[in-house]
Amino acid sequence: MNRLFGSAIGAALLLAATGLPATASAKTLVLEGSDATSYHQDTNYTSQLFGYLKEGSSKPVLVFGSVNLTHAPGDTVYTNDLSTLDFTTYSAVYIQSPGGCCDDNRTGALTYQSEIATFYAAGGSLAIQDYQGGDWGSILSFNAPSSVIGGYGGGAGGAGCFDTETFNATGLAKGFTQPGSLGCWGHQAYAMSYFAPLGFISLVDSNNGLGSKPSDYSSFLALGGSLGTPVTPGGIPEPATWAMMIVGFGLAGSALRRRSAALIAA
Template identity: 50%
Template sequence: MKQYLKAMGSALALGIASLALAGQVQATTLVLEGSDASTFHGSATGGATYTTQLLAFLREGSALPVAVFNPLGGSLPSAPAGSVVYLTDLTGLSTSTYSALYILSPGGCCSQNLAGASVFAAQIGAFYDSGNGGSVAIQDYTGGDWSFIDPVLATPPAGAVRGFDTGGGGPTCTDGEVFNAEGLAKGFTQPPALGCWEHQAYDMAHFGPLGFLSLVDSDPAYGFDTIGSAFLALGGALGTPGCTNPAGCTPSVPAPATLGLLGTGLLGLGVLRRWRKA
């Protein structure tokens, strides 16, 4: 009986500890950005403001800089001092050194750099999967298989990604994006017309069920049946609906296994009380 009760007590302790962990919001966020405003338009007033806001978003309150991967050139001309470190090789990529990884378009415009990033697939995947704040952002995401970062980034169905270099149709350049309530709550402001803020748009009918949150409504000209997005975020404090606190938000729902452990522990406590009374 004593051994049984000891096991029940251990299960209760483990269940409580698991619940505590479940209440913490993982900092890691995955960002799909349909724009290169931080690079190609980064010197303009609106581009400079957006760059500052984007980097603050990616850092999620961390003091560590953002690693900016730019193997073919391209920079963030308005990045605040000390906020970024430019890398052409990701061999030593580590969450102890960088708060996030920003994968720039080749040359800073106007399409994703899947080919360059794939060379360092293992390093990027490990960085994102660490759970220690290794957020990853893909500039001018155009689709394709990025599942080495996260399984949700397997090749999307035809037409789910539209715009420049996607083959999905729609405008290739527009200033028709609208920063929605989630985007504004998370620290962004509506940019002025930059000559072209948006290159790509994403169908929320596909990305929404995967867990992505839209921070920017895309130009209606992209023609999605439901509202499209020009900026998607998944996970972390800033990829959580209604959350604006990088330290965490509403506790997540505990996994069934965690609830099972807690239930077993509580059952053990009940048995213990009855045994002591007897």
């Protein structure tokens, strides 16, 4: 019986070792409707955002843009060429607005879409500043229409410059603090009616001048990764974890049955 139990445990450990890639929880996609980092050089938010994107990694964040972020970690790297982008070197890529405000850098990013997509798929975090939807090629798996983007460059209306952002309970739990007034903290906000079904969660609630829907628009969306996923109450395993456990139990059961049959035959 001890040998049978040992075989089952071995199968489960083998699954744990090989069935879950080491980078599976190390990628977060952030859609950010603010230029608080590049234009306003907000002290707390910039450092908190980059710490968030690193997800505990010691590797630096690579900024795709040329505006120096005064309050980013000292190891931050800046570039306008992603042709040699390497996941083993960087923890995250931050796609910066051209000049620091107020449009996303979709045209520039599309030049390196295969490199960015490969980096993200390999387990790197990715953030897009002042995201405005549209077709991002292979970088994103969705094509958000303008009608779900409020504020600057969006089709849903609302102010293009606002200071109504509120870091909600999830955002505060992830290590952010409520920023002071910058006069114009944000430019875009995203309809949760569209993004929530894709798996995104909101860290920053904003009515963005769309007073009739004060809780339906967010200026900071996160998807996936250990930080993009909401904290599950009571430590209940996430669905993906349950799936892995079920497969593990199945493999362990198969190992027990094969071992039992071998012993009987002997």
